[in-house]
Amino acid sequence: MSSVNTAPETPAVLSTGRAPMLSRRRHALLQNAPLLLAAIILFGTLALYVFLYHRELDKFPGAFDWTSLTNTALPLVFAAVAQTMVVLTRGIDLSVGGIIDVSNTLAAANMRPSVGSMVFWTCLILLIGALAGLLNGVLVAYARLPPILVTLATLAIFQGIAVRILESPGGHIPSTYTSTFTNTQRPSGLLLVGALVLLWWLFRRTRFGVGVFALGNDEHAALANGLPVRRLKMLVYVMSGVLSAAAGLLVASTTTGGDANAGNIYTLTSIAAVVVGGISFMGGRGSAIGAIFGAFALTLVTSVLFFAHIDRLYTSFYQGLFLIAAVVLGSLAGRLARGGNR
Amino acid sequence: MTAEAVGGRPWLHLNEDKRRIVFACAAAVAVFLVGGVLNHSFLSWPAIRANLVIASFVGLVAAGQMFVVLIGGIDLSVPWVINSAAIMLISTSLGKDDRAAYAVLATLGLGLVVGLVNGVGVAYVGVPAVVMTLGMNGVMEGLTLGRTKGLTCESCSSYAPPVLTRMFSNSTGTPAILFFWLIVAIAIAFVLSATTFGRRIYSVGNSPRASYLAGINVRRLTVVLYMLSGMFAALCGIALVSFGGQPNLGMGDPFLFQSIAAAVVGGVSILGGRGHYVGVAAGAIMLVVLVSVLQGQTWLKESDRSIVYGVTILGILLFYARSHKDA
Numbered sequence: 001m002s003s004v005n006t007a008p009e010t011p012a013v014l015s016t017g018r019a020p021m022l023s024r025r026r027h028a029l030l031q032n033a034p035l036l037l038a039a040i041i042l043f044g045t046l047a048l049y050v051f052l053y054h055r056e057l058d059k060f061p062g063a064f065d066w067t068s069l070t071n072t073a074l075p076l077v078f079a080a081v082a083q084t085m086v087v088l089t090r091g092i093d094l095s096v097g098g099i100i101d102v103s104n105t106l107a108a109a110n111m112r113p114s115v116g117s118m119v120f121w122t123c124l125i126l127l128i129g130a131l132a133g134l135l136n137g138v139l140v141a142y143a144r145l146p147p148i149l150v151t152l153a154t155l156a157i158f159q160g161i162a163v164r165i166l167e168s169p170g171g172h173i174p175s176t177y178t179s180t181f182t183n184t185q186r187p188s189g190l191l192l193v194g195a196l197v198l199l200w201w202l203f204r205r206t207r208f209g210v211g212v213f214a215l216g217n218d219e220h221a222a223l224a225n226g227l228p229v230r231r232l233k234m235l236v237y238v239m240s241g242v243l244s245a246a247a248g249l250l251v252a253s254t255t256t257g258g259d260a261n262a263g264n265i266y267t268l269t270s271i272a273a274v275v276v277g278g279i280s281f282m283g284g285r286g287s288a289i290g291a292i293f294g295a296f297a298l299t300l301v302t303s304v305l306f307f308a309h310i311d312r313l314y315t316s317f318y319q320g321l322f323l324i325a326a327v328v329l330g331s332l333a334g335r336l337a338r339g340g341n342r
Numbered sequence: 343m344t345a346e347a348v349g350g351r352p353w354l355h356l357n358e359d360k361r362r363i364v365f366a367c368a369a370a371v372a373v374f375l376v377g378g379v380l381n382h383s384f385l386s387w388p389a390i391r392a393n394l395v396i397a398s399f400v401g402l403v404a405a406g407q408m409f410v411v412l413i414g415g416i417d418l419s420v421p422w423v424i425n426s427a428a429i430m431l432i433s434t435s436l437g438k439d440d441r442a443a444y445a446v447l448a449t450l451g452l453g454l455v456v457g458l459v460n461g462v463g464v465a466y467v468g469v470p471a472v473v474m475t476l477g478m479n480g481v482m483e484g485l486t487l488g489r490t491k492g493l494t495c496e497s498c499s500s501y502a503p504p505v506l507t508r509m510f511s512n513s514t515g516t517p518a519i520l521f522f523w524l525i526v527a528i529a530i531a532f533v534l535s536a537t538t539f540g541r542r543i544y545s546v547g548n549s550p551r552a553s554y555l556a557g558i559n560v561r562r563l564t565v566v567l568y569m570l571s572g573m574f575a576a577l578c579g580i581a582l583v584s585f586g587g588q589p590n591l592g593m594g595d596p597f598l599f600q601s602i603a604a605a606v607v608g609g610v611s612i613l614g615g616r617g618h619y620v621g622v623a624a625g626a627i628m629l630v631v632l633v634s635v636l637q638g639q640t641w642l643k644e645s646d647r648s649i650v651y652g653v654t655i656l657g658i659l660l661f662y663a664r665s666h667k668d669a
Contacts, residue, residue, distance in 0.1 A: 313484070
């Protein structure tokens, strides 16, 4: 009954007998193909937006348009990066929207216009986001429950808590808070995106980041190499919780108030952004930069539909098509990059 | 492994899959009993019957969901397939009995077509199931809202044909929908346990590659299962609108969570290859009864119910939906 004898043999022969190694440049292209595609999708949507805007208003989008677009996209950018963290480990976090609800309502119900209050509540809310993520993480990593079920159940819990905090839409966000993070006059929000990119760059270079990618690629191999797989898994959900809470603060900041249902859409849109961003649902592949591109592209799609005079009722039809098309394009591009044969 | 073979307690002789089904049935009965303790009228036949009727809606969607989960897929397009099916039934039947058969066929066809698109996308184009069905949910939502102009179209205000509504009337004591659900359940159990089609589903769920090598047309089977899921979602839409009389927007939304949860609570592995409809049906009953027990507690606020619901589901999952240590 020793486990050594029952372990399946690795077909080492197969991996050495492969086709000749790809050239270095082609390898780099293959590795970054999804990210490249996400960038192409973003710029394609951007070009379409500028074209339709110009056709409609006979001028090019100005500073105000770019700022408002950035501010609208900002919560989704954070939610998408939150989702990315979890998807990289082959998981999924459906509670993103619930954590955003909690964070949004907490901020709107409690924040006062003094600096101390704003700093205190921002930190406290991020901490609460971390705790919410910790709950998900412990249940997934240590109680060994499927992520999709855990986060569906915690989504119901977090939504209930959000309604308890703020029963009907309302509350108030200090104007200094709004002008700091989502200023309507200048694109201060871009600083936050920059900070997120920097954080991702750092994350990729830490032991934690390497571990997350190793775990996503092959959990058994990661475990066999002595990685603390469970702790890594748990921490990924904590990160997702913190980033979702940040997204909730940004929802509060842009809407200058709280609504216990405002965050619900972000569960699905964050998954959509991750998909458009080229992050693999099989884990271990993808970049938060792609998810950020995806979040901006999805936000732009709404504006594109508006300027294309498409009935608002059909919005989700085109968003659904966009989502599927992005993935089909991705898999086609992947096949082409690999030289036609699967 | 060895403990099971040598185990003294007789119920340990059941394999793990069967044990999960037994647990699901026991949980359903337990929740009923808890409801009965909290409120005595809960165990009366009218109350049980009302719960079973609601459970039949969840049970029908969960049947389709189970088929795709069994091969490691998932169908997130359920909410708007249900909703569009309900509206389709109303706008094609216009509330007339003589058009009912045609309307039901057209509606089931709608579900099959959506399932076909999902299945082809997943099996032949290689789109991940989560993305494909999520996208299709958006597509169906947009089409439904756009075509009905937000449910303000003329034919949208009709009622369900009386012949369908009568399936829920209790003049005979037991509404026809419950017999219908029972027949569906027996048919699915038969297909899963006693046909080669059922064997193929489990085979593909356990290893698509080995099944392919064994000569199973994995892609075609995948398409068929997504079509079944679409059809069962449409069936749920028909049942819902016949029960409620008129469709409304968002009526399918609760069924996504409930169908997945019913499948998993009923012992279906989210990774595919394990589970049976007997457990899923028990899971559907358990969830529905749990919700109605919570709704009976008037001292709980709506928001608290959501919290208690989530905590209870987590508790049940902790009890028996944990994966193996090595996984």
